[in-house]
Amino acid sequence: MEDIIIIVEKFVNDLFSxxxxxxxxxxxxxxxxxxxxxxxxxxxxxxxxxxxxxxPKYQEVFSSLIDIPRITEIVGLPKMSDIYISSRKxxxxxxxxxxxxxxxxxxxxxxxxxxxxxxxxYITLGEKRFLAKSQNKNILDRLLFDSDPIVIKNxxxxxxxxxRDVLKVASRRPISQNILKVIFNDKKWISRYSIKxxxxxxxxxxxxxxxxxxxxxFIQDLKDISEDKLLHxxxxxxxxxxxxxxxxxxxxxxx
Numbered sequence: 589m590e591d592i593i594i595i596v597e598k599f600v601n602d603l604f605s606x607x608x609x610x611x612x613x614x615x616x617x618x619x620x621x622x623x624x625x626x627x628x629x630x631x632x633x634x635x636x637x638x639x640x641x642x643x644p645k646y647q648e649v650f651s652s653l654i655d656i657p658r659i660t661e662i663v664g665l666p667k668m669s670d671i672y673i674s675s676r677k678x679x680x681x682x683x684x685x686x687x688x689x690x691x692x693x694x695x696x697x698x699x700x701x702x703x704x705x706x707x708x709x710y711i712t713l714g715e716k717r718f719l720a721k722s723q724n725k726n727i728l729d730r731l732l733f734d735s736d737p738i739v740i741k742n743x744x745x746x747x748x749x750x751x752r753d754v755l756k757v758a759s760r761r762p763i764s765q766n767i768l769k770v771i772f773n774d775k776k777w778i779s780r781y782s783i784k785x786x787x788x789x790x791x792x793x794x795x796x797x798x799x800x801x802x803x804x805x806f807i808q809d810l811k812d813i814s815e816d817k818l819l820h821x822x823x824x825x826x827x828x829x830x831x832x833x834x835x836x837x838x839x840x841x842x843x
Contacts (some may be wrong), residue, residue, distance in 0.1 A: 751777075
């Protein structure tokens with residue numbers, strides 16, 4: 589285990605030095621090709637424990653490592669399957685949660701047209717996508733309620749957009765899963781704790797997204813999540829598990 593810890597610490601330091609999250613994910617995935625599935629599982633296990641301890645460097649790096657579909661494209665499905673099977677055998681729930689895809693409790697289509705959009709609902713989709721890149725804050729505020737994922741994606745990268753705007757979108761109910769996934773995949777905004785929490789607390793968020801973000805939560809927020817009956821059972825139970833683990837390990841630290 590000591591050798592694995594040394595490898596992980598060097599690995600994380602190398603990844604932390606890469607500031608572009610997409611490049612970081614790509615680099616991580618390619619490095620995984622050097623290791624067997626069991627070794628990768630142990631590496632993930634150590635990283636998850638450090639994330640649970642709220643170590644900033646590990647938290648930042650972990651944000652780039654939860655894009656399982658992208659990592660699978662690079663590593664290959666056979667090895668990712670081996671990683672999943674190995675993590676199940678070892679009882680490493682933090683890792684198996686990253687692979688989970690339970691059916692969501694609430695679903696919404698992309699065709700909703702909320703009242704906040706009145707006045708711009710007759711603008712063509714192409715025009716709305718263009719306006720989402722504009723500097724007109726009044727228009728941007730109204731487009732926050734749009735149902736098109738590309739409109740929202742353009743708003744997220746707009747320099748006029750602030751955290752409060754993104755929180756409005758992440759907290760919307762009902763809302764399309766596709767829009768919530770756009771937020772999850774935005775490396776800038778998903779790095780914010782408040783955005784992570786808003787996604788987890790939204791019952792329309794795909795459960796696999798919420799499960800991937802649970803390790804970032806503080807105990808009080810995990811408690812709120814575990815008691816929120818609007819959320820998926822697996823999300824609530826996983827939050828309880830993380831609380832119990834944190835309490836049982838306190839004040840011990842990872843060796």
